Amino acid sequence: MEIEFIEATSGRAVIVRLQGQLDTRGVDQIEARFNAAVVATGHDSLVDLGGLSVITSMGIRMLISAAKAASQRDKRLVLFGAQGIVHEALDSAALDTLIPTAPDQPQALAKLAR
Amino acid sequence: MRPELNSMHHAHSSPPGLPQLSLTLDASAAGVAQAQQAVEQVLTACGSAMGTRARALLLIEEAIMNVAMHGHASGTGPHQVQLALRLFAESIELSLSDDGRPFDPCHAVMPARPTHLAQAQPGGLGVQLMRRFARDMHYERRDGINLLRLWLDR
Numbered sequence: 001m002e003i004e005f006i007e008a009t010s011g012r013a014v015i016v017r018l019q020g021q022l023d024t025r026g027v028d029q030i031e032a033r034f035n036a037a038v039v040a041t042g043h044d045s046l047v048d049l050g051g052l053s054v055i056t057s058m059g060i061r062m063l064i065s066a067a068k069a070a071s072q073r074d075k076r077l078v079l080f081g082a083q084g085i086v087h088e089a090l091d092s093a094a095l096d097t098l099i100p101t102a103p104d105q106p107q108a109l110a111k112l113a114r
Numbered sequence: 115m116r117p118e119l120n121s122m123h124h125a126h127s128s129p130p131g132l133p134q135l136s137l138t139l140d141a142s143a144a145g146v147a148q149a150q151q152a153v154e155q156v157l158t159a160c161g162s163a164m165g166t167r168a169r170a171l172l173l174i175e176e177a178i179m180n181v182a183m184h185g186h187a188s189g190t191g192p193h194q195v196q197l198a199l200r201l202f203a204e205s206i207e208l209s210l211s212d213d214g215r216p217f218d219p220c221h222a223v224m225p226a227r228p229t230h231l232a233q234a235q236p237g238g239l240g241v242q243l244m245r246r247f248a249r250d251m252h253y254e255r256r257d258g259i260n261l262l263r264l265w266l267d268r
Contacts, residue, residue, distance in 0.1 A: 023175050024143040054168050056175045057239035064234050071231055085168045085247070092246040093239055098231045 005030045007037050013044045013112055015105070019051030022059030031062055038077055039069045046108045050081030055089050067099045076100070080108035135199040140192045141182040141212065146175045149197050156199060157206070166268065169247045170206060173264050176240040177210045177219075185214025185260075201268065205249065208264045216260060218253040219244055 006017040016037050020026060038045035047063070049055070067077045080102040082090050095101065102108035135156050139145035150171045157167045178195055186193050198209040219241045228234045244251065248264040255261070 021171070023146070023171075024179055025147055028143065053164070054172055056172055056179075057243055058175075058179070060239055061236055064231070068231055068234065085165060085172065088246065089172070089243055092242055094227055097227075097229060098234055 005033050005037075010046070010105075010109065013046055013109070014038060014041055015046045015048060017048040017051060021054045021056075022049075022052050022062070023054060023056040024058045027058045027062045034062065035066055035069065038066050039073065039075075042073065042075065044076045044112050045070065045078070046105065046112070047077060047079050048081045048105065049079055049086055049090075050083060052082070052086045055082075055086045057093075060089065060093050060095060063095070064098060076112060078102060078108045078111050080105055134201075135197070137197045139178065139195055139197060141178055141185060141195045141214075142192060143179070143182075145182075145195065146178045149174050149178060153197075153199055153208075156201075160201060162206075162268065166206070166266065169266050170208065172247055173208060173244060173266065176244045177208070177262060177264065180217070180219065180240050181210075181212045181214050181260075184217065185212055204268055205265050206268050208266075210260075210262045210264075212260050213258055214260060216255050218255075219262065220251045220253045 006019070008015045008017070014037055016034060018030070038047065063079065070077045078100045079090070079095070081104060082101070090096070090101065100111045102111055135152055137149060137152060139149050153170055153174060154167055157170060174197070178197070181193070181195050193212065193214065195210055195212040200207040222241055224238045224242060225235070244264065247266065249267055250265040252263045253261070
């Protein structure tokens with residue numbers, strides 16, 4: 001399954017929607033675009049993981065790396081919408097202690113507003 | 115010398131109704147993709163649920179990429195792994211063998227989890243995910259070969 005990358009905006013935040021498998025090949029396909037969207041634009045970002053069927057350690061690593069780079073520019077990245085095995089994988093990595101997460105987009109936006 | 119297989123084949127040494135898969139793959143992202151495609155075909159044909167297939171695909175990637183990234187000294191590739199899949203009534207067994215460095219993912223000590231984003235460093239996540247998503251794992255090393263077996267519920 002190919003990874004898909006959809007970019008939108010909500011107010012001053014960039015929303016990136018990922019669909020497919022965020023595994024080694026998926027990361028290779030989208031990492032540059034992902035970093036351009038969530039780091040280089042200078043905006044806060046929301047990342048919609050609801051369309052992912054799988055996330056592997058390489059995918060989690062990509063998210064952490066982007067969140068660190070955004071943080072160094074004083075920008076925030078919030079993840080939302082993870083389901084099923086994706087949610088389990090993020091939970092296994094305790095990712096919510098490193099990157100803010102939310103169950104859905106409205107709650108993710110609320111986290112940015114704080 | 116372990117037997118080399120040049121192409122995918124279905125072995126029929128198991129009882130009828132329990133298809134096997136046996137592949138020789140590059141320990142690389144391309145090898146992962148090849149393995150995932152073949153495993154997905156088998157599991158779909160056997161009526162496995164999407165969640166089960168997703169777990170299998172994740173375990174395959176983590177196991178093969180672990181060998182690709184850590185199993186050999188850099189610049190000595192490409193290396194190969196052998197992947198086998200067996201189906202039982204209640205479980206799926208994935209077996210991965212390679213001639214890389216000894217590494218027991220069942221008992222390796224994992225780095226402490228970071229509590230802040232700034233502390234986060236790469237490494238260890240793959241093994242963590244294998245331990246989370248495999249119902250059971252077994253490692254042994256014999257005659258210079260690592261053999262890792264992973265089981266997940268069917």
